[in-house]
Amino acid sequence: MRILLIITVFFAAMFFCKAQNKMFTRTGKVYFISKTSIINIDGTNNRTICFLDTKTGEIAAGMAMKHFEFTLPLAEEHFNENYVESDKYPNAKLSGKINNFDKIDLNEQKTNKVEIIGKLTFHGVTNDIKITGILEIKKDKYIASSEFEINIDDYKIKVPKLVDEKVAKVIPVKVYFELFPHTGK
């Protein structure tokens, strides 16, 4: 009897695991700009990966830092070599959870304001982060977008005195993900 119960629970758990739906993208966009009175430096990553667990509201996003493209000459090289040190820390990752996700009706096509609490890791530093964003439920996809700021000091990005005035300390970041059902491939 006991064994039967355990087996039942186990199968229920497996079913629960399998039934988890995931939304996913490999072409999420992340944009940042460093604005100073001297120069604006902006970069876009068009190949950000994001998974959203539609059962739990958990979210995992990541990117290769080398996929950032810049409008300024040499900015890509400086960004990778001197600031984020992409050889040492190739990826940035966000792992978090949408607050009160169970209150969102995923069957209703509408725009939901959401808050994500999680951990952002880049340049080898992990910090707790709380960001607000929008989760738009569409017929066949979700659109997740957000704007938040990061302080480069929190991630130990060193800016030499020589170019101190050319790099902003607080960097606004914009995120735009179109998430489609994850088929496992």
Next chain:
Amino acid sequence: MIRLLIALMFLFNFLKITAQDDIDNLLNEELEKIPDYTTATFKATRIINGHSIERMQKGDLDFRIAHRFGTINSGAYNFYGLDYSSNQLGLEYGFSNKFMAGISRSTYQKTFAGFIKYSIVRQCSGSKNIPVSISYFSGMYINSLSWENNRKDFFSSRLAYAHQLLIARKFSPAFSAQISPSLIHRNLVSDKDISNDFVAFGLAVRQKLTVRTAINIEYFYIPNLEKVSKIKIFCPLSLGLDIETGGHVFQVFITNSFTINEHSFLSETTDNWFDGGIHLGFNISRVFTINSNNRKNIKE
């Protein structure tokens, strides 16, 4: 019953972990699939005298000024060589991220030159494993001195060519090395004992000191020096420092070669390190973006 509860607790605990772990693992799998192409094996398109595997990015124009002063052993009267110099002005453009071309004018033999450089493969780690980056360099040089040879002045006599296969590996973020097998052809040489073609083997290493500075050592080994030039020549050896400041790369170095073009520093380096035949030199590179259409941006 208690045992069952404990078992259940473990199970749910396990489940709770797997829910987040699941997508984190999926994410990590995806990230591991991304091939990691090596960038910035060297700071500039030149190591010191010779080309590196690096190219200009698509749409970027590089304005270059290169100088080689006289020899340090020329004495205080010549201010240790600084009174005297050869220079080169060049414009180089990235037509794609793999292909660049450039033109230049050098004071030595009033040489006009053009070159192309193509990236054949790029070093890559992660899901794709390519141990080295390889670029092909080809240059053509036109001597435009007034003709003072007894021979008839054929235009073809003024031409020389260089071909190099540049093979480099970035061993660590700070250390890179390159070998450059080179073939030089001169249409006209001074003597029938001197061959029109000769080979040289370049070896160069780069060690970063800080994120913005690096030291380079570059050596070209030339077999059969007496077949290359009638005048006694030496293999070019150079020691340099790269300093990068925003859009500039400043390279300052000491070398025993006075001339700047490939065919020339490989065949006309008449100074010897061991008797003070050392030249101070520098390369300045200033990069401008001419065409940034290829760089996409997110919609506001």
